Amino acid sequence: MPTIETIEKAQTVHKRILKLMGNRFEISVVSDHIDWADSRIDLAVAEIRRIEKLLTTFSDDSQINQINAAAGIRPIKVDLEVYQLIERSLKISELTQGAFDITYGSIDKSLWNFDVNMKALPDAETALKSVGLINYRNVILDPANVTVFLKEKGMRIGFGGIGKGYAADRAKIVLQQNGVGSGIVNAAGDLITWGTQPNSHPWTIAIADPDKQMTPFSTLNISNMAIATSGNYEKYAIINGKKYSHTIDPKTGLPVGGIKSVSIICPSAEFADAMATSVTVMGIRVGLDLVNQLQQIACVIIDDDNRLYTSRNINVKN
Numbered sequence: 413m414p415t416i417e418t419i420e421k422a423q424t425v426h427k428r429i430l431k432l433m434g435n436r437f438e439i440s441v442v443s444d445h446i447d448w449a450d451s452r453i454d455l456a457v458a459e460i461r462r463i464e465k466l467l468t469t470f471s472d473d474s475q476i477n478q479i480n481a482a483a484g485i486r487p488i489k490v491d492l493e494v495y496q497l498i499e500r501s502l503k504i505s506e507l508t509q510g511a512f513d514i515t516y517g518s519i520d521k522s523l524w525n526f527d528v529n530m531k532a533l534p535d536a537e538t539a540l541k542s543v544g545l546i547n548y549r550n551v552i553l554d555p556a557n558v559t560v561f562l563k564e565k566g567m568r569i570g571f572g573g574i575g576k577g578y579a580a581d582r583a584k585i586v587l588q589q590n591g592v593g594s595g596i597v598n599a600a601g602d603l604i605t606w607g608t609q610p611n612s613h614p615w616t617i618a619i620a621d622p623d624k625q626m627t628p629f630s631t632l633n634i635s636n637m638a639i640a641t642s643g644n645y646e647k648y649a650i651i652n653g654k655k656y657s658h659t660i661d662p663k664t665g666l667p668v669g670g671i672k673s674v675s676i677i678c679p680s681a682e683f684a685d686a687m688a689t690s691v692t693v694m695g696i697r698v699g700l701d702l703v704n705q706l707q708q709i710a711c712v713i714i715d716d717d718n719r720l721y722t723s724r725n726i727n728v729k730n
Contacts, residue, residue, distance in 0.1 A: 423610040428453045433464045435576060435600035441587065442594035442610055452592050456583040460599075463579045466494060467571045469517065476569060480517065484565030487554060495558050498551065501574055504686045505548035508702065511693040512686050513662045517568030518545035533651060539665030546662045577602045577640055577685025584681075597681075602688075604638040604681040619675050619712060632726075634677065640684035642692045643673035659692045668693050670716055677726065678709040687711075696721055 426449035427440045439456050443449040468474050475490045482488050490498075501514045519542055534542070550563040562569065571578070576599040583597045584604045594607025596615060605615045614635040632639070642659065659668050674691045676684040687709065691699030696713055703711040703723045710726035 425610065426450065426453070428457075430457065432457070432460045433576060433579060433599070437600070438596070438598040439583065439587075440596040440598070441592050442607060443592070452587055452590050455590055456587050456597065459583050459586045460579045463575070463582055466491070467497075467575045467578075469568075469570055476571070479560050479562060480568040483562035483567040487552070487557070487559035487561035489557065489559050492558055495553065495555075495560065497571070497574070497578060498560055498569070499553060500682070501571075501686070502548050502551060502553070504574075504683070504690070508687075508690040508694065510548060510662060511690040512573060513546055513548045514569045514571060514574070515546050515548055515551060515562070515567055516573070516660070516662055517570035518566060519543055519660060519662075519665070531651060533666065536664070536666070541665070543660070543662055543665040573689045574682055574686045576600055577638070577681035577683070580604045580638070580681035599681070602638070602640040602681050602685045605634055606636050608635055619673070632677065637677055637679060638681035638684045639675055639677045640681060640688040641673055641675040642688035659689060661693050668695075670695065672714045672716055672718070674699070675712040676703075676709065677711070683709075 423442055423444050425440050425442055426446055427438060428450075429436065429438045431437070437460065439453050441449040441452050443452075465471070465474070467476055469476055469480070471477065475488065475494050479488045479490070498514065501512070504512045505514070533539070545564055545567045547564075550567060551569065552561040552563060553559075554561070580597040580599040580602055581604060584595070584606060587595055587597070588606065594609070596603055596605045603617070605617070608614055614633040617632050617634055617639055619632070619639075619641065654669070660666065661668050671692055674688045676687045676691065678684050678687070687703075691703065691711060691713065694702065696715060699713065700711060700721060700723055703709055709723070711723040712726065713721040715721065
């Protein structure tokens with residue numbers, strides 16, 4: 413009589429790609445069972461959709477729009493989760509001396525469309541005026557009542573520089589809480605990893621070549637780490653033959669230049685997301701100087717001439 417052998421199913425990576433928060437999300441789960449992996453990915457998607465609803469500025473009844481509508485008028489009571497995200501954002505603003513600022517939402521959008529039709533930069537005076545309401549110090553938090561107040565009328569906050577990273581972190585937590593030992597949540601280039609590949613090796617993450625997006629400039633082996641990249645290859649304008657990034661310096665109102673991409677590696681996708689923007693605004697020397705003073709964070713910068721700069725504690729493979 414033939415013996416019945418139990419064959420252990422091989423662990424594989426189960427992926428789902430979908431549009432969330434206006435961006436391409438890719439959720440990868442290591443499992444030996446496709447239905448189990450799918451049910452876990454469903455939970456992660458539900459969590460990202462919850463955060464999208466919480467942080468959107470496209471819905472009149474969102475807490476963020478309520479805060480913005482009441483700017484200069486009165487404080488707005490918010491969920492503790494929203495309050496704490498704003499609180500963390502303001503700490504990053506302090507750390508980066510305003511290079512990161514969630515009040516960028518008040519910038520005059522009519523100056524910046526960053527598409528093929530944009531043929532000239534605004535003059536310095538107009539640009540400066542357009543960022544007149546950007547000032548994180550005018551976000552007043554009241555911990556006793558869990559309220560947020562924007563001091564100046566017309567001020568607006570937005571989470572474009574930190575929201576995707578926060579959503580990736582939250583999705584990872586939900587997946588881990590539901591038994592997923594290894595995986596990746598990639599929120600349009602802001603990604604967080606945990607565990608290992610099915611072959612027990614760390615995840616290999618590519619840093620895109622800013623000139624050839626599908627070609628890696630270098631690779632890193634990471635696990636239980638996040639990486640976020642801010643680059644001028646995603647959204648930009650070419651004016652008089654020069655490429656201008658969509659990242660605006662909140663102090664001048666003009667686009668930053670000189671850097672093609674900044675990648676930040678650290679344990680949190682939220683922090684990596686915010687710091688990638690910050691270092692782009694701060695510039696190579698000041699940005700690397702700050703990263704070198706912080707714990708558990710590394711940085712890779714590619715400048716306009718394709719020169720590679722890294723923080724002291726990183727080893728990249730070209």
